[in-house]
Amino acid sequence: MSGSVKDKVAVIGVGCTKFGDNFDMGYEDMAVEAAFAAFHDAGVVPDEIEAAWLGTYSPSLGHGKAAASLADALRLYNRPITRVENFCATGTDAFRNGVLAVASGLYDIVLVVGVEKYKDRPGRGIQREGVHPYYNDGATAPGLFALAANRYMHTFGLTRRTLAKVSVKNHHNGALNPKAHLQREVTEEQVLSAPIIAWPFGLYDCCPTTDGSAAAVICRADLAKRFRDDYILVKGVGLAVTTGRPFMDPTFDYLGFRSTQQASGQAYEMAGIKNPVTEIDVAEVHDCFTWTEISNYEDLGFIAKGQGAGLIEEGRTALDGDIPVNPSGGLKSFGHPIGASGVRMVYEIVTQLRGQGGPRQVKDPKIGLVHNVGGPGAVSCVVVLAQP
Amino acid sequence: MSGSVKDKVAVIGVGCTKFGDNFDMGYEDMAVEAAFAAFHDAGVVPDEIEAAWLGTYSPSLGHGKAAASLADALRLYNRPITRVENFCATGTDAFRNGVLAVASGLYDIVLVVGVEKYKDRPGRGIQREGVHPYYNDGATAPGLFALAANRYMHTFGLTRRTLAKVSVKNHHNGALNPKAHLQREVTEEQVLSAPIIAWPFGLYDCCPTTDGSAAAVICRADLAKRFRDDYILVKGVGLAVTTGRPFMDPTFDYLGFRSTQQASGQAYEMAGIKNPVTEIDVAEVHDCFTWTEISNYEDLGFIAKGQGAGLIEEGRTALDGDIPVNPSGGLKSFGHPIGASGVRMVYEIVTQLRGQGGPRQVKDPKIGLVHNVGGPGAVSCVVVLAQP
Secondary structure, rough: OOOOOOOOOEEEEEEEOOOOOOOOOHHHHHHHHHHHHHHHOOOOOHHOEEEEHHHHHHHEEEEOOOHHHHHHHOOOOOEEEEEEEEEEOOHHHHHHHHHHHOOOOOOOOOEEEEOOOOOOOOOOOHHOOOOOOOOOOOHHHHHHHHHHHHHHHHHHHHOOHHHHHHHHHHHHHHHHOOOOOOOOOOOOHHHHHEEEEEEEEEEEHHHOOOEEEEEEEEEEEEOOOOOOOOEEEEEEEEEEOOOOOOOOOOOOOOOOOOHHHHHHHHHHHHOOOHHHHOOOOOOOOOOEEEHHHHHHHHHHHOOOOOOOOHHHOOOOOOOOOOOOOOOOOOHHHHOOOHHHOOOOOOOOHHHHOOOOOHHHOOOOOOOOEEEEEEEOOOOOEEEEEOOO | OOOOOOOEEEEEEEEOOOEEOOOOOHHHHHHHHHHHHHHHHHHHOOHHHHHHEEEEOOOOOOOOOOHHHHHHHOOOOOOOOEEEOOOOOOHHHHHHHHHHHHHHHOEEEEEEEEEOOOOOOOOHHHHHHHHOOOOOOOOOOOHHHHHHHHHHHHHHHHOOOHHHHHHHHHHHHHHHOOOOOOOOOOOOOHHHOEEEEEOEEEHHHHHOOOEEEEEEEEEEEEEHHHOOOOEEEEEEEEEOOOOOOOOHHOOOOOOOOOOHHHHHHHHHHHOOOOOHHOOEEEEOOOOEEHHHHHHHHHHHHOOOOOOOOOOHHOOOOOOOOOOOOOOHHHHHHHOOOOOHHHHHHHHHHHHHHHOOOHOOOOOOEEEEEEEEEEEEOOOOEEEHHHHH
């Protein structure tokens, strides 16, 4: 990385639909609701949007049509819209590309939208929870992450009871969040006694299949004050792609994901963050499975490899902990419509940094982190946001 | 458009596979050949590549895995790779996003790759030439473009014989190009007597289904001289998305595509081009069908609406004309692997601007244009390149 886009771009508006079984809303409906919420929040009208980036993994009507679908849904015609897709980091990478475009000086104000519709499309549920078409039969997302989780648990003595605490924490946070998919508490015993999906993951160790959309309006940082005083600055972005076949990589130790280590390293270097656990005040971290959150604590540099369990056991990542993680409820409780998730995390961190988190608000955060990992482990994207 | 990225980014290397029925090469094989040709051309080693953009419409192994596939194919690990998809403008928009990223100051040197594998994937041929899954039965790409072509021919008196001249020209150019898919001349009579695909388009009015990959290495313009003296500057980029349902748009007159008018307008404004037909010396223009090239002449501002036939009738777009169009052979003869095409056009224009076009070299070009339209008409991307 040669240069930096630190402090060049600001988030001036965010929007997010209710996540869940949105049977009453189509793909385009959700994108419209999220985008117009972001326009309203930023105090802009659609005509002020000069370009857009759309993060979507499974576009509405088959591949190809995604950018034009967004143009039609928002009547955002005669300007640039780019579709970005990058596994579970799709939304975050759409945000990153929007940030780079504003930093290039070409556009003053752009829109980033993430959207996904999974619940009433035949086969989508199976695809998400079950057999990916590009993996061998039976190598499901839970199954693949479980390979690493088992190795990790064996190596570091992590137990299912500690994994359950991640689920309990994130369900607790989600129960406080009116936009979350699963707004209910769960107990450790419920998590531990749930049907096994792929050992060690029971049903409550896995994120659900969810519909949803989120959006952000970003602009040149030097223009942000025109729109609001409590704008949020982009301090760092990082993206790293490793092998798409981590389980065939002889150097893969099954104990964490290099893509997250690399992407967070890029973002921290840009943001000037030396000690993430003390400098970051709130984080939205990819918890597709309970183990993933614990391993991510380590890959994000919050704590040394093998010691992530301590953060959850000691309550340090709870809402009132010293580094609250997933105050939104996380993928576990908020839901995970793939391309929407990264932008939804930006929504949450911006909301937290503005102090607008309501019952789930963490105490006085100044710097926040957004993180997705996908693949599993093939790609990771990290964004650092902060108050000006 | 608020700012500009004019003269901030340079192309220092390009590469391209043979396009065609590449039954001996897989998706990744082609990406590797194109990328390493571009590395060699630029005089860089893969480790110098700081980030990459991949334009692909139909990724190798289903959606999701595209960026990681490229990382694996090129062993380009632990750095950013973004997949971009935007109908038939996929490759050009990947190039545009790479340009914006370099212009942001974050990266010095990045790679853009476009790749597509259509010829030995069951169903892909049908998808390309026949029924798109998101259109109604029978509303094929040829059928949809034919709706506009028929209206245009009725309105402006364009004949099939004039359409045939586009095919003859582009096949002539492709016959001079060792990388083209269909390296053979055709006569007007052959074009006119070929089986009808969708009136007015016969077989030789339609581009083929093709495998291929192309790549470009781009860098900060102020660093370009370190790599070569004959680098090529990016003078302008433009992208415009209109409706994805142009044929349901009551304001659509079926006589041309607004997206191309808008995208070229953006690129010309940035490049400072006032009179395209005199200022642009060579152009690669989206000729998915013969009519599309003629209509594009007008939408790109080479000539007034309804008068495009004159450019082909008078030979002005031939290799020795005053504004040679598709010296490569165009989509018609070079082939059209969707995500590869835009990057392949960059390859051709860079080759022409360097004077390395061999038997298809046009005379002393200083400024060249790359143009894709997709959708049909839903999206267009334009790039203006020039000698320093």
